[in-house]
Amino acid sequence: MSLLSSLDRPGRRVTIRSMKQKLVTVLNWVFAAAVTVFLIGGWIYFSMGHTVETDRTVIRIWDWWNPAGSERLARFFEKVKADFEMRHPDIEVRFQFIPFGSQYVQKLMSAMAAGNAPDAFQCSIIWASDLYDRGVIRDLNDFIADSPDVGPDAWFPICMDYISRDGRIFGLPTSMDASALIINTEMVREAGLDPSPYAIGSWEDFVEYTDRLTIRRDTGAVERAGYLLSVTGERFGVLLPWLAAQGRDFLTDDLRGTNAYTDESVSAMNFMYDLLHTHRVTFPPGMEVQDQALFFERKAAIMHGGTWHGYHILQNAPGLEFIMTSFPPGPHGDSRATVTWANMMMMPKGSAHPEETWKFLRYYCGLENAINMLEILSRNSPRKDFYETPEWKAAVAEYPFLETVPDIAAVGRTYPFRRFEEVNDAFHPYFQRALLGSVPIEDAMREGAAAAERALAGNWADRLLFGDNEGEVE
Numbered sequence: 001m002s003l004l005s006s007l008d009r010p011g012r013r014v015t016i017r018s019m020k021q022k023l024v025t026v027l028n029w030v031f032a033a034a035v036t037v038f039l040i041g042g043w044i045y046f047s048m049g050h051t052v053e054t055d056r057t058v059i060r061i062w063d064w065w066n067p068a069g070s071e072r073l074a075r076f077f078e079k080v081k082a083d084f085e086m087r088h089p090d091i092e093v094r095f096q097f098i099p100f101g102s103q104y105v106q107k108l109m110s111a112m113a114a115g116n117a118p119d120a121f122q123c124s125i126i127w128a129s130d131l132y133d134r135g136v137i138r139d140l141n142d143f144i145a146d147s148p149d150v151g152p153d154a155w156f157p158i159c160m161d162y163i164s165r166d167g168r169i170f171g172l173p174t175s176m177d178a179s180a181l182i183i184n185t186e187m188v189r190e191a192g193l194d195p196s197p198y199a200i201g202s203w204e205d206f207v208e209y210t211d212r213l214t215i216r217r218d219t220g221a222v223e224r225a226g227y228l229l230s231v232t233g234e235r236f237g238v239l240l241p242w243l244a245a246q247g248r249d250f251l252t253d254d255l256r257g258t259n260a261y262t263d264e265s266v267s268a269m270n271f272m273y274d275l276l277h278t279h280r281v282t283f284p285p286g287m288e289v290q291d292q293a294l295f296f297e298r299k300a301a302i303m304h305g306g307t308w309h310g311y312h313i314l315q316n317a318p319g320l321e322f323i324m325t326s327f328p329p330g331p332h333g334d335s336r337a338t339v340t341w342a343n344m345m346m347m348p349k350g351s352a353h354p355e356e357t358w359k360f361l362r363y364y365c366g367l368e369n370a371i372n373m374l375e376i377l378s379r380n381s382p383r384k385d386f387y388e389t390p391e392w393k394a395a396v397a398e399y400p401f402l403e404t405v406p407d408i409a410a411v412g413r414t415y416p417f418r419r420f421e422e423v424n425d426a427f428h429p430y431f432q433r434a435l436l437g438s439v440p441i442e443d444a445m446r447e448g449a450a451a452a453e454r455a456l457a458g459n460w461a462d463r464l465l466f467g468d469n470e471g472e473v474e
Contacts, residue, residue: 056092057356062108062121064100076376083372084363091356100124102421105131108348112136117350119357122174125162125341126420129255132170138347139168143358150362159342159382161414171344172365173382175373178340178409179241180324182295182303182313187213197325197404198336203245203271206328210281213301225300226281229272235424236431238304242268244337244413245327255418256456260427260449261442264332269434269441271330277437285436296320307408310401311378323401326408340412342382380405419456426451 067074081093096118098104105127111117123131131137144151150172152160163171185195191212193199200206210226217223230238240250246264251257259265275281283294295303296317303309305324313320326336345364351357363369370381371391386392387406396402416423430448433439 056090057353058092058094059119059353059357059360060094060096061360062096062098062104062118064098064104064122066097066099068097072376076372079372079376080364080369083368084360087363088356088359091359093360109136112348112350115350117348119351119353120345120347120361122343123171123346124343125415125417128162128171128344128346129165129418131346132165136349137170138349138351138354139170140172140347140358140361141167141169143362144169147358147362149367150365154384155342155382156340156384156409156412158340158409158412158414162342162417163344171346172361173342173344174365175379176307176340176342176382176409177380178307178405178412179237179327179338180305180307180309180408181327182305182309183323183325184295184298184301184320185323186321187298187301195323197323200325200328202328203330207275207279207281210275210302211279214281216280220280222280222283224298225283225294227275227302228294228300228304229276229282230304231276231285231432231435234428236428239265239268239272239431240415241304241327241338242272242330244339246330246332247334247337248332249414250416251414251418251456256453258416258423258427258449258452258456260452261446264330266442266445267330267332269431269445273435273437273441276435292316307380307405310399314399324404324408326404326411336411338408338412339415340409341415341417380409382409422455423452426455 065073065077067077077095081095084093085091098107108117108121108131117136128137148154152164152169155163155173156176159173159176160169163169163173181200183195188195188209191209193209193212200209206227212226213224214222214226215224243250243259243265246268248259248262248264250259252259276285282300292303292305292309292312294300295305296313298317298320307324310322310324313322326338329335329337345361347354347357347361367383367385367389370383370386371389373379373381374386374391374395381387392402427448430439430444430451434441434444434448
């Protein structure tokens with residue numbers, strides 16, 4: 001009997017089948033082990049800043065602008081990657097997207113502590129100063145010395161408040177926003193008022209405009225607000241541009257105190273209180289004021305918004321005629337004002353590839369990508385030369401409300417960026433009580449200023465953002 005015929009006997013088939021199954025199992029384990037070794041080896045190779053295909057240097061960029069939920073953001077990041085890598089074929093850009101908030105900073109600090117920091121990351125103004133104070137951010141002066149196109153003269157001057165300290169520059173601005181008054185010009189004309197951007201030249205003018213723009217029922221209830229003043233918001237940002245119009249920033253020049261309990265601030269709070277309670281040009285405090293929705297629905301004539309709102313209005317309220325403008329000077333002020341801010345790109349000291357990363361930062365914050373942001377994301381730029389480009393002028397021709405954007409930004413004062421979340425948590429309850437009238441304004445502002453200054457001086461900001469592991473940041 002041959003070997004083949006003997007193996008084919010019925011009593012032997014189970015044994016042979018078992019042997020085959022065992023052999024397949026062993027081969028599967030061998031294959032899995034080989035794949036694992038390949039992946040681990042690949043990870044080690046990638047982590048050293050190479051790609052298998054082209055041996056390019058890999059730089060890792062963190063951001064909270066997530067393309068997963070936005071077709072425009074997806075197109076933007078595809079454009080950035082393609083344009084930059086075309087100019088620098090020896091460099092590969094890899095983006096990682098992390099949700100905005102304290103978790104963004106916590107992940108960043110954890111990565112830095114583990115020696116696995118990204119090469120660069122987008123940073124909010126409310127984190128940048130604290131991160132720099134901790135000594136984990138690389139200053140960029142040496143790079144900027146040879147790159148005047150992204151030097152101090154490239155930006156709106158207000159940007160330097162956020163990206164530098166004592167002459168050391170630690171960030172490059174990416175996009176710029178400012179608080180603004182958004183005015184329905186059709187309603188203004190119907191009320192017999194001047195609809196030009198700077199017609200409201202004082203707080204007295206503002207009271208007149210909003211009173212004439214307010215429509216009340218026979219009962220006295222507000223049917224259409226002349227001005228939307230949100231009382232139930234979670235932040236005190238509504239105060240900031242009115243305080244700026246009094247010639248004051250919220251923080252003192254040394255960033256260690258506040259101007260919350262000053263004549264200018266108390267006066268601004270009294271003005272807002274009167275708009276709400278005396279002139280009654282806005283909806284009452286008990287009503288949940290959804291500023292954007294009410295403005296889109298034409299239930300308000302003037303909205304406290306920002307320079308980013310124009311495109312939202314186009315999408316949500318097509319046909320609505322509007323302009324954007326800065327805030328008129330108050331009794332203590334002498335010129336129009338607002339608050340202006342610009343987030344930035346920063347490079348950790350732990351960046352594995354600083355030279356290559358600098359090339360990316362210079363591109364990302366340069367004029368060409370500012371135009372990409374305009375055309376794809378409808379974002380305004382902190383670059384001065386941006387507003388002289390044909391692309392910007394074409395955008396203004398198509399959307400006239402954009403014309404005032406650079407003027408608004410140029411009169412901006414400084415947003416209270418240092419430990420903002422902690423300061424807001426401390427000050428906001430007093431601000432809200434003052435606006436509602438449950439506490440006298442002077443008492444509320446005095447107590448709120450003290451609470452805010454304790455937040456600026458204390459060390460609990462570190463525990464909130466970075467974990468309970470270090471003392472006060474100086």
